[in-house]
Amino acid sequence: MNHLVPLDNLVAALSRLPGIGRRTAERMAMTLVQDRKGLMRILANALLEADDGIACCERCGNVTLTIKNPCDLCLQPRRDAQILCVVESPGDIMKIEESGGFQGRYHALMGRLSPMHGTGAADLRVDKLLRRIAEENIEEVLIALGTDVESDATASYLKEILATRAVKISRIAFGLPAGSAIEYSDSATLARAVSGRQKMD
Amino acid sequence: MNHLVPLDNLVAALSRLPGIGRRTAERMAMTLVQDRKGLMRILANALLEADDGIACCERCGNVTLTIKNPCDLCLQPRRDAQILCVVESPGDIMKIEESGGFQGRYHALMGRLSPMHGTGAADLRVDKLLRRIAEENIEEVLIALGTDVESDATASYLKEILATRAVKISRIAFGLPAGSAIEYSDSATLARAVSGRQKMD
Numbered sequence: 001m002n003h004l005v006p007l008d009n010l011v012a013a014l015s016r017l018p019g020i021g022r023r024t025a026e027r028m029a030m031t032l033v034q035d036r037k038g039l040m041r042i043l044a045n046a047l048l049e050a051d052d053g054i055a056c057c058e059r060c061g062n063v064t065l066t067i068k069n070p071c072d073l074c075l076q077p078r079r080d081a082q083i084l085c086v087v088e089s090p091g092d093i094m095k096i097e098e099s100g101g102f103q104g105r106y107h108a109l110m111g112r113l114s115p116m117h118g119t120g121a122a123d124l125r126v127d128k129l130l131r132r133i134a135e136e137n138i139e140e141v142l143i144a145l146g147t148d149v150e151s152d153a154t155a156s157y158l159k160e161i162l163a164t165r166a167v168k169i170s171r172i173a174f175g176l177p178a179g180s181a182i183e184y185s186d187s188a189t190l191a192r193a194v195s196g197r198q199k200m201d
Numbered sequence: 202m203n204h205l206v207p208l209d210n211l212v213a214a215l216s217r218l219p220g221i222g223r224r225t226a227e228r229m230a231m232t233l234v235q236d237r238k239g240l241m242r243i244l245a246n247a248l249l250e251a252d253d254g255i256a257c258c259e260r261c262g263n264v265t266l267t268i269k270n271p272c273d274l275c276l277q278p279r280r281d282a283q284i285l286c287v288v289e290s291p292g293d294i295m296k297i298e299e300s301g302g303f304q305g306r307y308h309a310l311m312g313r314l315s316p317m318h319g320t321g322a323a324d325l326r327v328d329k330l331l332r333r334i335a336e337e338n339i340e341e342v343l344i345a346l347g348t349d350v351e352s353d354a355t356a357s358y359l360k361e362i363l364a365t366r367a368v369k370i371s372r373i374a375f376g377l378p379a380g381s382a383i384e385y386s387d388s389a390t391l392a393r394a395v396s397g398r399q400k401m402d
Contacts (some may be wrong), residue, residue: 004266006247006254015249016240018232024220026300030249031219031293033255033264034311039217040252046214047245052264054234063234067204100378110235150367 007033053200056090059132061108061125063090071098073106080104082139086129086158088112088151096144104142112145112154121157133165134177138169147174147192173198208234257291260333262309262326264291274298274307281305283340287330287359289313289352297345305343307335313346313355322358330359334366341369348375348393373401 004021014025057064060183064071073079073093085106087093093106109124132138143158145151154156155171162169175193178184185193208230215226229376233241258265258272265272274280284305288294294307310325333339343357346352356372363370376394377386386394 004255006251006266007264010247013240013244017385019225027220028218028293030264030290033251034257034291039214040248043214043217044245044248044252046211047241047248050207050211050230050234051241051245054205055236063205063208063231065207089231090235091228119248139262164397172223174316 007183056108057109060093060106061090061110062093062106078103079135083142084129084132084136084138084140085142085144086146088146088154092144102142104140109154112150113157116150124154126158126161129163131179132167133162133167140170143169144170145171175177203217203365203380206264228287251339257309257311261294262291262311263307279304284343285330285333285341286345288342288353289346289347293345303343305341306337310355313350313351314358317351322346327359327362331362331366334363335369339368341371344372346372 010029010032011022011025014020015022016027017025020028032043051111053066054063055066055069055158056062057069057074059070059074062071063071081101083152084107085096085102086109087096088111089107090108096102096106096129107129108125109122109129111119113119113121113124133141140142140168141158141162143155145155159190173196174189175196176189181191211230211233212223212226213231213328215221216223218226219230233244244361255264256267256270257263258270258275260271260275263272263274281304285308286297286303286305286306287310288297289310289312291309294309297307299305308326308330310322310327310330312325314320314322314325330342334342342359342363344356348355360370375390376397377383377390382389
């Protein structure tokens with residue numbers, strides 16, 4: 001087979017997408033080459049337009065229109081400006097917003113501590129978090145990270161560096177998911193549900 | 202959540218890639234937005250360069266540089282010009298070339314008969330195949346399609362319309378894959394291996 005540089009480059013670029021291995025990238029590239037509806041150019045233009053039109057909010061990290069920075073969530077006056085919800089990524093902000101369960105402001109770390117992947121504290125938006133806590137008179141920092149080892153390590157790290165600040169630190173509750181039953185819950189979930197039990201008023 | 206049109210468009214375009222559902226497309230889009238190494242633009246440029254630089258050979262359908270059309274495989278004088286291997290897609294040409302087992306020329310149909318997906322004979326490059334058989338003095342048409350129902354239907358259809366032409370029609374052999382044993386073969390494979398038995402010389 002003769003080498004087709006543009007095809008090789010396309011496969012290499014597609015392989016960098018999350019969850020896409022070399023084989024899948026090759027299949028995608030071949031589909032794009034054979035496509036007769038201009039999908040190659042449609043996708044290229046969508047990427048260019050997203051690259052121009054979309055950015056992460058400089059304040060909270062949320063995905064926003066480039067022309068709206070800081071983003072709507074940062075600027076909405078009705079939101080509770082004293083509670084700051086710390087999440088791993090902009091996608092988490094969307095999920096929590098969809099839930100309708102939170103009315104404060106957000107701060108995305110853009111990752112979590114992961115020695116395995118070479119992500120240290122300096123790679124996260126922690127400096128920015130500390131500045132915001134000081135400048136925005138934050139009273140409570142709600143840590144909304146998951147329950148895996150890396151998330152737990154990140155939560156512990158945040159708790160440590162925030163210890164000297166005059167803020168309340170909280171973490172989202174872990175327990176039975178909505179609609180679940182004791183019968184179908186795993187031990188780890190039940191143990192956390194028991195240790196995190198709440199007083200009934 | 203406010204609607205971000207460029208993000209929605211990107212997710213829609215990514216969803217059109219083979220094997221990519223809405224969820225995966227959303228995850229890809231978020232990764233691209235957060236990426237700090239310019240992956241969004243790298244991928245866009247790779248797509249634009251592939252769209253400009255790569256095309257399907259007008260003669261055989263093989264993927265080739267736009268500036269080399271007809272492709273190298275069609276023009277190589279050393280290849281046997283009298284046997285034409287009919288495949289479903291350009292990817293199949295690559296696979297057979299890698300095998301080193303075929304030295305003739307190719308013809309990709311760009312699909313197979315599939316009432317389920319609305320692909321009829323008119324959507325395949327059959328007219329072109331008939332023209333090539335006449336113009337290029339083809340002596341043998343080797344049908345290199347798979348063994349599923351749609352491929353079998355396509356092979357039968359080709360056999361029928363080629364019946365009146367002065368060409369030998371053959372189909373690739375089905376039987377035990379290389380390195381396999383009777384013990385581990387399924388019934389359908391064994392049945393075809395027996396019915397397709399070959400005389401030992």
